[in-house]
Amino acid sequence: MDDFSATKTLIQLLRMTQQFDGFLVAGGRQLPVDAMKRSQLLLVYSGKAKRSWSVESLDDMRKSIDNIDNAIVAMLAERFKVTNRVGYFKANNNLPVKDPEREAIQHSRIKELSNQYGLDPELASSILGQVIDEVVLKHQEIARSR
Structure with missing residues (x-):
């Protein structure tokens, strides 16, 4: 970028x-x-x-944090909508639920982005790992329902 x-x-x-x-x-x-x-x-x-x-007050800072949290939740909701579509695509096309190569690429990309934005890359990768774990669980659920 x-x-x-x-x-x-x-x-x-x-x-x-x-x-x-x-x-x-x-x-x-x-x-x-x-x-x-x-x-x-x-x-x-x-x-x-x-x-x-x-920032003028603790309340102002907390309002900023609340707004950022709202944005994070909204973005996660959108991400999971897309990953659910991926899960249905994989199930309909008999593709494996996990894609270790894609996961490795994503972790590498997230670490690079983290460095650009001054965020601890290991923290960002850990959060991504939690998201991926949830996606895999949902994909397994979708695959079982087919």
């Missing part, structure tokens, strides 16, 4: 989690971010995001 695309993705996440009014800079381009309290965010994207947060 190039800097400009990564920044656009970051802007979308920021818009879901808090209201902003300012701008981000990516690859020499200035990108608007709506409705920000001026003291809340300074983000200049130059290879890696550098964030400076000044």
